[in-house]
Amino acid sequence: MTAASINGGCQCGAVRFRIASLGRASICHCRMCQKAFGSFFGPLVTATGLEWTRGRPTRFQSSNVVERGFCEKCGTPLTYEYEGGVEVAIGALDEPARAAPVIQVNPADMLPFFDRLHTLPFRRQGDSPSADAFKRAIIGHQHPDHDTENWPEKQS
Numbered sequence: 802m803t804a805a806s807i808n809g810g811c812q813c814g815a816v817r818f819r820i821a822s823l824g825r826a827s828i829c830h831c832r833m834c835q836k837a838f839g840s841f842f843g844p845l846v847t848a849t850g851l852e853w854t855r856g857r858p859t860r861f862q863s864s865n866v867v868e869r870g871f872c873e874k875c876g877t878p879l880t881y882e883y884e885g886g887v888e889v890a891i892g893a894l895d896e897p898a899r900a901a902p903v904i905q906v907n908p909a910d911m912l913p914f915f916d917r918l919h920t921l922p923f924r925r926q927g928d929s930p931s932a933d934a935f936k937r938a939i940i941g942h943q944h945p946d947h948d949t950e951n952w953p954e955k956q957s
């Protein structure tokens with residue numbers, strides 16, 4: 802792995818990929834992206850030279866023109882594939898900060914509270930002893946944000 806390589810994968814690590822270069826990053830407000838990501842919008846970045854380095858995604862044909870790839874073991878959304886190319890879920894990148902969105906698309910379906918999310922109050926460490934205790938007790942099973950020789954590293 803070089804410093805320049807762009808890698809990513811699903812939460813459980815069954816599916817890993819490498820990308821030669823990233824293109825335009827966007828957030829899509831359409832109802833299909835909301836549903837496919839289980840979220841407020843779909844964060845996607847155009848990918849050139851996408852290769853699967855471990856496992857393969859399962860695909861759901863979400864419309865006549867689009868297939869969406871995801872990990873069948875853990876459910877992580879991974880791709881948006883259409884005739885013109887492929888886009889990758891930004892959160893699935895090992896370094897999602899490398900894909901800063903530059904445009905929003907399909908604003909007609911934008912959730913009405915979206916433009917206020919950044920004004921929400923923060924719950925910070927120390928505000929909730931029970932939440933802090935819960936967080937301290939977490940033993941993550943998420944694949945690390947880098948390629949691994951062996952998977953799974955830990956079988957439970």
Ligand SMILES: [Zn+2]
Binds near residue numbers: 811812815873877
């Ligand atoms: Zn997975």
